[in-house]
Structure formats: C-alpha cells, structure tokens
Amino acid sequence: MHPFQELIEKFNQDFDTLHFPSQPATLYEPSEYFLKIGGKRIRPVLCLLGNELFSDLHPDAFLAAKAVELFHNFSLVHDDMMDEASLRRGQPTVHTKYDANTALLVGDIMVIRAYEYLQPIQSNHLSKILGLFNQTAREVCEGQQLDMDYAKKATVTIDEYIHMITLKTSVLLAASLEMGAIIGGAGEHNCKHLYEFGKKLGIAFQIQDDYLDAFGDASLFGKEAGGDIKQNKKTFLLIRALEMANAEQLITLNALLASDPADKVDQVLTIFKDCKVDAWAEDLKQKYMQEALAHLESIAVVSARKKPLIDLANYLMNRIQ
C-alpha cells in the first residue's frame, strides 16, 4: 500500500514516455504535445488506489490507468474543439496550436490508444474491464452532448446539471476506481460501493471546480480568471444564483448575462456572494463528500487500507487549484 502522492509519482514515471510511434509526425507530434502538458492524473491514480484497496499493485492496473488517462485526454481535445477553448492547463489547445483537422484526428488516435492499453490485460478480466470502459466512454460522450444542449437551453435545474456532470465527469472517476478493483479481485458488492464512492466524489469535485473557477486564484488555477462567468456557463453557482436571486438581483444578473461589461466577473461574483451561493456550494460539496465516504465505509476491507483513498478525497476537496 502506498500514499496517493507516491502512486502519482509511480504513475508519472510509467507515463513519462512516448505513447506513439514517430510517423506520421503530423499526427503523433501533436498527440505527444498534449499528453506532455500535464494534468493532475487523478483518474489513473484512482485506478491504482482501487487496485491497492484489494491487493498488491498489479501491472494490469497500470495498463488500465494509462487507458483511462488516454481516454480523458481524448475527451479534452475534442471538448476543447467544441467549446472553442484556446487554453488548457495554461497551454494552447491542440486545435489552436495546430488546426481543427489535426485535433480531430489526435482525439481519435488517443481513444484508440486507450483501447490498445487495455488489450493485454489478463483474459479473465478483459471482458469485464472492456464492458465497464465502454459504458463509461459512452456516458462521457452523452454528458458532453448534454453540456452542449444545456448551453442552448433557457433554464437548467440543479438536478439536470448534476445528471450532466455525473455523465461528463463522475462516471470516469468511478470507473477508474472500479477497474482497479476488478484487477485486484474485488467482488461485486465491493465494486459497486467503490463505484458509487467515485461517483459522489466526482460530483463534489465538480462543485469544487465550479467554485474555484469563480472564487479561486486564477494564477494558480491555469484557466482564465472567471472564465465560466465570462462565457455565461451554467455552473452549479449560476444555476443556484438564478434560483435564489430576488427580483432586483435577477434583473441585474440577466442583464449581465446578456452583455459583456469590463467588470462582468466582479459584478456577477457580488451577486453570487449576496445570494450566499458560495456557502451553499460548500455545504453541497460536503453533502456529496459524506455520501461518498459512507459508500467507502461499506466496503469490506480493513479500515487501514482505505486511508490513501480518504487522503486523496480530502486533498481534492481542499485543493486551491
């Protein structure tokens, strides 16, 4: 058993290599570029933690972890195209640094590379892992579609937003954990609770993400300051503010959504604070975190084995970037 920080290091050592052949360079050089600009590697580490919850680290867990990381990067490359995002982790996105056709094919080759990493997994686990991976991949695409659909919708409820976030973000965290657990030989009951732990943790993670985008220190966060607010993104915070605002606040907020004044971010943040959206988000995050921990509690292994996962969950919930 290892602390999660050590597993991140172990994964990074394994992952810090070329993932593609050299030719055609017009396809593979941009693919390596994007993988090199980093990321927190939360998903692959969840896979390793899921494995160590039940057994010693197995080489197959590293294969699944790499598949998950490749899949995550595929979804980022294509999502950035759809969102017309120019920066990711503070660096130019693939379609910005190269062009749209390159980014399209880079995403495609990354998802195929993900399946290449899964292929050598021992055959008694392969079908189950592949089934879980496929289902998750499909749900992530559905989540991205809902995200685009919601951008065009006048009103989105908190429940709709949670449904979308569950698909777009949470299920991949959940599946990462469960893939590790399957490789570790976990039974159905334990797998399901671990999956639910990941799902709830993922929602708490997204609440934190939305919070940081609005209230965090942009210089640490690697994205544009108040980027969500500038784009009128329907986040947890905006949806709640639209629900809670009084008549006067609602007029101001809707006017801000329909315009683009220089101090838009500051004005929206003032309304968020007046509506106590920040405190509400903190409470909601804690609620999901407690639900997540209750599922972890239900997993039938000695408590000591759960410590690295609890540490990671706490780290994610208290991160400032």
Next chain:
Amino acid sequence: MHPFQELIEKFNQDFDTLHFPSQPATLYEPSEYFLKIGGKRIRPVLCLLGNELFSDLHPDAFLAAKAVELFHNFSLVHDDMMDEASLRRGQPTVHTKYDANTALLVGDIMVIRAYEYLQPIQSNHLSKILGLFNQTAREVCEGQQLDMDYAKKATVTIDEYIHMITLKTSVLLAASLEMGAIIGGAGEHNCKHLYEFGKKLGIAFQIQDDYLDAFGDASLFGKEAGGDIKQNKKTFLLIRALEMANAEQLITLNALLASDPADKVDQVLTIFKDCKVDAWAEDLKQKYMQEALAHLESIAVVSARKKPLIDLANYLMNRIQ
C-alpha cells in the same frame, strides 16, 4: 456456406435495427441517420465470409461485423468533416445536415459503439480480435493523416499513394476477413494469407474506385461526377498522368489544376485518355487482383469453400457503382 449476396442480406437483417438508445436525441438521432443511409456493407460481409471459410457462421462473427461497420462509419463521419464533403452516398453528411460539433461527437460515439459490439465475443478470442481491431483502427487514422498531408504536398509518388491507401482502406478489409477467420478457428498461416488477400483486394478496390470517380456513371455512383478531378485529388489516375504526360500535356494539366474552368472534368479526362491512364489503371487493378487470388490459393481449405470470396472479389472488380 452461403453466397456473398445471401450474407449481405443476413447482415442487413441483423443490422437493420436501432444501434443506440433514444436519449440524448441530439446525439443519437444523427448517429442513426447516418447508419440508415446505407452503404455496400462490404466490410462486414468480408468478416462473415472469413468466418465461413473455416467453420459454420458463429454469432461472434456478426458482432465483429457490426463493430467493423460502426468503425467504418465513424471514419466516414470524421473524414467528411476533414474533407468538407457535403454529400455521402447521395445524402447530406452529418456535419452538413446537423453541425460540426454534432458530427464530431457522432463519430466518437460510433467508435465506442464498435468496441461495445466486440466486448461480448467469447473470451478465448477477445484479446486477439481486440488487438487486430486496435492495430487496424490506428492504421486507418494514420492513412487519413497521410491523405491530408499528401493533399498539401507538391508531388506524390504511386508508391506513396499505395502506402496511404493500404492504411486508409485496405487494412480494414483485410482485418475484417481475419477477424472472421479467427472466430472460425483458423490458424496463423491461414489468417496471414487471408489478411494479405484482403490487403491486395483493397488496393484493387481503390484503383476501381478512383477509376469510377473519373470514368464511371455519376448518376449510379452516388457522388458528384468527376468529384476527385474537381478537387484536384491526387488519385492513382492523376499521379500516373502527371508522371506520363509529355511537356505540352503537363503544361495543360498543371494549368487545369491551378484553375477551375467549367469544362475542367472533360479536359482532364481527355488528358487521362491521351496518356492511357485508363488502360494502365485496369492493368494495375488486375495485377493486384492476381496477387490477392494467389494468397487465397495458399489458404489450406478445400477450393469449394473459397468460391463465395472469389465471387465477391469479381463482383467488386466489375462493379459499375
């Protein structure tokens, strides 16, 4: 054993269903639309023929066939975006009928659906099938990248073009056959010869495709008449014509490539005929067809079992659309 026409019908019966759930309709309705506009279903039928070469039809061959067809459609949807093609099989492409973001995600969900079809294949074959499928999928993407790279290159040789076509088209035909053969219990030697048969057949198929685009009856072919010529596409025919043209023809041809006169297609076709590019293409097609048949000859099963494959090869080589 069945004639290939019967296997096409069998496949179509199996395939003529919804491949996705209903929601989100913004994602799945366009996906079903594209699968519904048809296609010759050559690749899935090769998979069934590969299976029947060695054993009775196995349900897993239908799964592999559906995976191959979904993958092929994924590549068409994304290729059409990159090529800015507005029609496919005489119908609007996905990015034309809907929009680019929809087409991007439709392609993504199709490739995932392909892997979903593979997942229930019996576990003694799954790893091998998945490995072959992954390798092929990667090569198809590499072929598409080379195709885009070549469009920007001043000169492309016949060898370079054949390399690109092998990746973009042939390997999927070859892999379809081999996946069927693996499911049919074929050994390594037979699998390799069947794969090579498919690869050579694929090149012959592409020569025929290029020929039909230039000299075929556009009303039957379902694409724009002389579409390749209008787009200055570096096909077998144009590459050969540029190699064979005399000084005067070369000046005319280069002038036509740099302009867009109303009778461009007719003028280019005249040069093609003067350079005997049509007869050359026919000879080259026959050469690859003979090489393909020699590999089929080397497969250790009784000749009678090979008849449906030979019939399909002849049908493909003599098609007029």
